[in-house]
Amino acid sequence: MNKELIEKYIEAYNSKNVPGMIALLEDDVLFENxxxxxxxxxxxxxxxxxxxAVQSLAYFSERKQTIRFITExxxxxxxxxDYQATFAADFPDxxxxxxxxxxxxxxxxxIKKGKITRISDYS
Structure with missing residues (x-):
């Protein structure tokens, strides 16, 4: 069940479906990059x-996360x-x-009670 929840989150992320991502989160979700x-x-x-999430939509014209390995x-x-993206605009750097x-x-x-309570991204 948890694996399917994360796959739905990644699918929503890849399609820039912010409401779809948000629906999977607990109200007090902790996110850290x-x-x-x-x-x-x-x-x-x-x-x-x-x-x-809404702010970051403007940064990339395309973006995709592909799961290489999953452990539960x-x-x-x-x-x-693997993360691939194309920048949509020029940046100061x-x-x-x-x-x-x-x-x-x-x-x-x-994950607790079917909702994501914490996301920690490392890159």
């Missing part, structure tokens, strides 16, 4: 997460992903519209 390349991002509620325990799932982003990462999801 930990990256070697930039400062991390943390949100503490579904409302904050939704705001971040009773209340958590870890997935290794050297990043330009049309530039490709390719990386591999790990996401850890905690």
């Amino acid at each position: 930990v990256s070697n390349a930039s400062e991390g991002i943390t949100t503490h509620t579904k409302v904050e997460f939704e705001r971040l 325990s009773q209340n958590s799932i870890a997935i290794e992903i 050297p990043t330009k519209a049309g530039q490709q982003l390719n990386l591999r990462g790990v996401s850890v999801f905690e």
Whole structure:
């Protein structure tokens, strides 16, 4: 059951379906993005997460997470992903519209009562 929940989340993410993503989250969901390349991002509620998710839609004209490996325990799932995206706009750093982003990462999801309570993305 938990595996299907995460697959639905990834499917909603890939199709830029923010309401579909939000529907799978607990109200006090913790989201953290930990990256070697930039400062991390943390949100503490579904409302904050939704705001971040909507804001990020403008960053990429295309984006896709592909699950490489998935491991499941009773209340958590870890997935290794390949992430590919195309930037939609120029950024203050050297990043330009049309530039490709390719990386591999790990996401850890905690789940309680059929809802995602925590998402930790590492890249």
